[in-house]
Amino acid sequence: MGFEMDVFLGDSIIIMYSRFGWMVDARRVFAFMEQKDIASWNSLITGYCQNNMIEDAHVLFKLMPERDAVSWTSMVVGFANRGWMREAIDLFEEMPEKDGVAWAAVISSFIANGDYVNAVRWFCRMSKEGCMPNTVALSCLLSALANLAMVNQGLQAHAYAVNMGWIFDSAVNTSLVTMYAKCGRLAEAHRVFSSIRNPSLIATNSMITAFAQHGLAEDALKLFNRMQYDGQRPNHVTFLGILTACARAGLVQQGYNYFESMRSVYGIEPNPDHYTCMVDLLGRAGFLAEALEMINSMPQKDYADAWAALLRRACLAQW
Incomplete structure (x- = not known):
């Protein structure tokens, strides 16, 4: 590099490289900087943690001339995200404040x-x-x-x-x-949900799933339609709730339509849990052959939950 880099510019470039996962370049910029403040060190440590390079982050953390709350917290979160809770807790206990x-x-x-x-x-x-x-x-x-x-x-x-x-x-x-x-x-879930002016997708999914699990398919489907009218785009979790609602209510054709729309309308690839919901939907309605065909169409044919759903419905049909 043939120019003098101030602290603000250097920190900004480190953050940019980190977001792209270019940690070699981020470290090179850090090393080039003649002046570094605590934010410079934190930017590189955070970048390492975000890119799952926890060992590198810890080495840098131990080299820091001084640390602030961001330094400690970034390292604690880095350990925890790796699943190293013992190390995360030990470091947390060492925090001065x-x-x-x-x-x-x-x-x-x-x-x-x-x-x-x-x-x-x-x-x-x-x-x-x-x-x-x-x-x-x-x-x-x-x-x-x-x-x-x-x-x-x-x-x-x-x-x-x-x-x-x-x-x-x-x-x-x-x-x-x-x-x-x-x-x-x-009732309490719906009361809180109704009080939210702009509910998040997580809140909407929770409410749809709650309706489905309580056998209120009509309410679940109404909320599904409303969320789209309000500009929310459904995701994998949304469709798990919708397919569960259809299964509990015996809405076979509607369930099929929603399942097919995942790919064709929303560009969502069904995962094994969605297939399992469809197996349960078909099995509940007595369509055991179709349920077996659904399992055979799965990319992951050895998914235990799908077979368990089919066997459960087959056994109930015998009684």
Whole structure:
């Protein structure tokens, strides 16, 4: 490079290269910079973590002349995203000052790794140690409670959100819808969902799935039509809910139409779970031969859930 690079320009180029995954170039720019501030170090560490180069990030982290909350949190999240929760926790414990962002990062990492019990425990520890939870931490708590079906604790978390004035926060509301839906509290889920001015796709999917699981196919299909009218584009999860709704209601032709529209209309390739929903739909309606044909048309013919759905319906047909 034949020009002098200031800190702002250097940091910007590091971030750009990192987003493209060009970490060799990002490191080269970092090495070229005569002046580096803490943001320069953080930019490269974050880039390494985002590109799953955790070892390189950790080496750089240990070389830093000084660290701030971003440095520590980036490294904690990097370890956690790799699934190295022990290393993430050990590093978190070493942090000289733990802010709400760092706590939320650890709690969300437990969620990402399916450890919902520890997510709840760490949220409680966060409060006990005097750190005020933020909306991200509360959303993570609600997600954990949803997966643990802890509705009473979820009601307390809802009350806390109201007291904190977070009831109109999109992420919190979406988490509340999911929590109530997974806990079987359909009325509460729908009440929260109806209060959201612009519901996210996650919230809409949660509500469609809740309707489907409670046998309210008409409501699920109405919401599916409304989401498209409002400009939301369905995804894989949306169609799992819709196909489940059709299966529970015995809407064979409609289920077929929705399944076929995934590719033809929305450009979504059905995955094994969608095929399993179709097998269940056909089996429930007594079309066992067609259900077997559906399995044989799957790209992944040895998918256990699909065969289990067929066998379950075949056994029920014998009775």
